[in-house]
Amino acid sequence: MAVAPELWIDGRPAGLEDLGHQALINYGALTSFVVEQGGVRGLDRHMDRLNRSAVDLFGEAVLEGCLRDQMRAALAGRAEAWLRISLFSRDLSLRQPDWIGAPQVMISVSPPPSPLPHDVRLQSQTYGREAPHLKHVATMGLLRARRMARLAGYDDALFTDAEGLISEGSLWNIGFIQGDTVVWPDAPMLDGVAQALIRDALERAGAPQRKAVVRLTDLSRFDGAFLCNSATPAAEIAAIDNHVFSGAADAVQQIGALWRSQPRQKI
Known part of the structure; x- marks a missing residue:
């Protein structure tokens, strides 16, 4: 049975008024990550994501010092957890969509999730997230995509445009292995923190990588593929639709x- 997360709003336990607004108004941004030994890999990137999203969606940034204080308070000394930080505002509604101001902060604390499995089989679907550069709370489309893929016998969904241009997955980014090179799709998508950390690590290691247009018709050019997000640093993809990869387990x-x-950055 799933464990209900603890919910905090602006540093205090969430109240009914806050949760009622969240249930009725699906507008906001989020980021989520694993806390390990009291630290977070790429925490600076998560904080930057939240600030950019706050300005984009609400017109004002959030104070990083306040965010960190609220995260520490919600963790209450726990060194291992999964945090999801959401930005919203009770002042913004369907009747007042032009409200501008600093958003409120909701923090969810729950046990760290299990990583996604290896050897996943993906179903390609023609779909693009609204405002793909944002990690926002409008998740109906991607949840439906995952559901459709599962009901069709696949593990998850891979998004493409009408011409087969590959962008991202339902909850993750995708990378391809071509020899000793990592190839990142060049398409509208969320620039994930795990993806960014891997890019940085590859660059420091002097390992070849590049960004390129990748279509479904190009899959035979690659030895393998992997997915990545903050819960799953790298999981090997076994197949996309009917294309089975030859394998790149060592590279993944x-x-x-x-x-x-x-390095883990202290909260």
Whole structure:
């Protein structure tokens, strides 16, 4: 049975008024990550994501010092957890969508989730998230995509445009292995923190990587593929639709090790 997360609003336990607004108004941004030994890999990137999203969606940034204080209060000394930080405002509604101001902060604390499995089989679907550069709370489309993929016998959904241009997955970014090179799709998508950390680690290691247009018709050019997000640094993809990859397990393991080499930043 799933454990209900603890919910905090602006540093205090969430109240009915706050949660009622969240249930009725689906507008906001979020970021989420694993806390390990009291630290977070890429925490500076998560904070930057929240601030950019706050300005984009509400017109004002949030104070990083206040965010960190609220995170520490919600953790209450716990060194291991999964945090989801959401930005919203009770002052913004369907009748007042032009409200501008600093958003409120909701923090969810729950046990760290299990990583996504390896050897996943993906179903390509023609779909693009609204405002793909934002990690926002409008999740109906991606949840439906995952549901449709599962009901069709796949593990998850991979998003493409009408011409087969590959962008991202339902909850993760995708990378391809071509020889000793990592190839990142060049398409509208969320620039994930795990993806960014892997790119940085590859650059420091002097490992080749590049960004390129990748379509479904290009899959035979690659030895393998992997997915990555903050809960799953690197998981090997076995197949996309009817295309089965020859395998790149060693390369994917090395990518996961590069992610784990990133330092944990204290909250």
